[in-house]
Amino acid sequence: MSRKIVLLAAAVLTFAGIAAFDLQRRLHYEPHAVVSAPEPFTEPKPDSFTVQKRDSSAVPKAEHSAISKLDSMRTIRIEVLNGCGVAGIAEKAGRYLREAGFDVxxxxxxxxFNYPETIVIDRTGNIENARSVASAMGLQTHIQQIVHDPYRIEQVAVIIGRDYDRLGIFSGDRPRR
Incomplete structure (x- = not known):
């Protein structure tokens, strides 16, 4: 009789284990996400929580253009990539560009690690963003434009190549503003 009870208990525990495993598998099942096109941006309507823009007429023109340039640089989101294999080179370039006012x-x-030259890549179709970054790094050429990917956060990518030692950013120069 006790042997039957032991076998029955083992069967019940086995069944409970299988049922728990199946339930856990079902609870953690995630169907594939459906990706839809992003909603078009619409301007928010003014309310008590909307921050109003400052009056730009109160700012002198020279100061206004400098502020506008700095504001536009801060809105350029950058990804810096080490394409030469030198340890810490991407971080150093990233910190340099942050100091210059960009959003790295x-x-x-x-x-x-086989990039012979440093490349600045425009990822959004706004080549001026890439030119601003290249100018801050002392690059005159090597700007590429690729197809816009709406799911990427970065607007510009910088791949540091083996020519990094010819760039002013690694010789102790201050950022160009």
Missing amino acids: MTWKNADS
Whole structure:
């Protein structure tokens, strides 16, 4: 009789374990997400929580253009990639660009360390953003434009190549503003 009870208890525990595993699997099942196109941006209507823009007529013209340039630089989101294999080079370039007023989102390794030259890539179709970053780094050329990806955060990517030692940013120069 006790042998039957032991076998029955083992069967019940086995069944309970299988049922719990199946329930856990079902609870953690996540169907594939459906991705839809982003909603178009609409201007918010003024209310008590809306921050009003300052009166730009109160700012002298020279100061206004300097503020506008700095504001536009801060809105350029940048990704800095190490394409030469020198340890810490992407971080150093990223900190330099932050000091210059750009919004550096991240720095990390590129897909390879075989980039002979530093490249600035426009990811949004606004080549002026890439030119601003290239100018701050002392680059005259090596700007590429790629197809816009609406799901990327960064607007500009900088891949530091093996020519990094020719860039002013690694010789102790201050950022160009």
